[in-house]
Amino acid sequence: MDTAYPNPVRSIFEPALHDDSVIVNIGPSHPATHGTVQIIAELDGERVLRTDVHCGYLHRGFEKECEDHTWHNLIPYVDRLNYVSALVNDFAYCDGVERLMGIEITPRCRYLRTLLSEYSRLVDHLTCIAAGLMEMGAMTAFLYLVMIRDYMYEHLAALTGARVTYTYGRIGGLARDLPDGWLVRLEEILVQYEEFVGRVHALVDRNRIFIDRLRGVGTISTADALSFGCTGPILRSTGVPRDLRKDTPYLAYAELDFDVPVGIQGDNYDRYFVRMREMDESVYMMRQLVQMLPAGPINVDDRRCTFPEKHLVYSEIESLINHFKLVMDGPAVPPGEVYCAHEAPNGELGFYLVSTGGGVPYKVHVRSPSFVHMGAASRMLDGGQLADIVPTFGSINMIGGECDR
């Protein structure tokens, strides 16, 4: 290796394609790359000849750290992967551990997790679309969507106690049940959501500036999307109705009625529209779930993972020891390995967990959709205009916490 570090990341554009092409760095800290990512672009005038995408600026050793904590202690940590829809990470991780332990969660917990997963999807898509629109100058649409998103954040804070990183999932259940009146407020927010999303549709969908910036820009073909491992809205925007909620149903999705919206040609406009339509489907699902939500306990009655009630910890020795062992040693997860995938807002979020028995994981690996999509980003950016990098990158919705781990 060279001793004089010319660049912390080596560019592969060492012989340039043309004598007069220009190589520019976009990022790692740039207002348009919401997230810390570096795009090295070789330009011919305004045209992008090729790009080299570098991530890792937010790498914090997530997987290494996981091998040093109990299964239970990781819950706040997985929240910080995709911090826009932290609940989906929680539930996917807990589902993986529960599969290793052979635990079946209670019906109320199952429906609540489904409801909150869809709520998170709504928040995530609102954020992605709002930021994407703002970057193209649609400030009003941004404020409409982010206002609704903030109602949702506050509403989730009323349930979980935190605004963004909730730490709400538990192995075998949830942290606490719904507070009084929570579902009433949910319906109020959904009604407001419909009103304001309707306004955004009216402002944006047929807007000439918007269409010119998005139609036919950042296109990816179905074959490329599959080959590059794209999942979620990016794959669906190419016309493939591939959705884990339909294909391999988990939680309560098999009992719900919903459509999988797809795009036509896999460009930015399709990705915008797939996300907009998915949000409507999420609202439709949430209304069904509110009707279906059964009464009952939210935690399984399993001493290997569920904490005893506090008054029992203070009054009887068995519960005190149980509590102590769960905190100090962690939940007893039998040896084995599992790959557990949930349909996160950005695509397939997979947890590959390896246990050798005991309270601490042997290995935790995250298959994060953002990281894989960064590998496909060059396909969407190359050949376009320099200014197109901004909306295309926004429509991929890369989340640094999840991409770099």
Place this chain on the structure above:
Amino acid sequence: MAATDLDMLRERIVPAAGPATVSHGMLAFQLAPAELVPTVRRLRDEFAFDIFLDVTAVDWPADALRFEVVHHFYSTRHRARVRLKTRVAESDAVVGSLVGLYGSAAFMERECHDMYGIGFRGNFDLRPILLYEGFVGHPLRKDYPKRREQPLVPYRN
């Protein structure tokens, strides 16, 4: 995946190490390093496993074949996943690269190379991706202490 498809896959792909096992609803094959790329090609072409999901490794320092390279694939037609496990020794920690078969391999193999130092024969772009030029060691190996400090990268001009 319908049970018949699963059985068919299980019967028709029999690596040298023995037939597939089913763990938590997923088929898992144990492969020799030389079998990896041909098996993946068959999975893709004959059994429609069109998405290469993920590659990572598991470090078992006590074993002679120290690293277990784990590949995951998904088939949008069968709606099923399959896991391939390849054991390699530390002295020869190299497996074949899948860059010729899947576009997503280039990025994901770089991450695995960063974290475990696994080589991928045929992937000529194994620059650091989550780490940086000048990082010493492979942090997800079990013998890499969590608190190790890295040498300071000098200022660039």
